[in-house]
Amino acid sequence: MRVLLDRHSLWGTEEFACSPKILDSEIIDKGDIHYREYRTNELRKFMTLAGFQVDFCGYVGSGSPSHEPAYKRLAKRLLRLAGLANSRLLANTNYIIATKR
Numbered sequence: 001m002r003v004l005l006d007r008h009s010l011w012g013t014e015e016f017a018c019s020p021k022i023l024d025s026e027i028i029d030k031g032d033i034h035y036r037e038y039r040t041n042e043l044r045k046f047m048t049l050a051g052f053q054v055d056f057c058g059y060v061g062s063g064s065p066s067h068e069p070a071y072k073r074l075a076k077r078l079l080r081l082a083g084l085a086n087s088r089l090l091a092n093t094n095y096i097i098a099t100k101r
Helices: 014-018 040-049 070-081
Strands: 052-060 093-100
Touching: 014 040, 040 052, 040 093
Parallel strands: none
Antiparallel strands: 052 093
């Protein structure tokens, strides 16, 4: 619910988000580090700090594989037609379009 409402998640601070995850071209693998889903406003901030101008943020819902039951495929189709499949509530990922400054 917190991620859907773009509020702080239960763990992972902004300080953690800004700390390096790669060192000497290698991914840092520490047992005490937990990666998390970042909120849209955090992603905007990080993109800006990295020298990008954020032009647009959006969300993407997924399609229906043919092996899913017909009722699930129908429900997803109706959500897409209603414009809800790409809403924050029902989408399964987000994206950012940005340009380098």
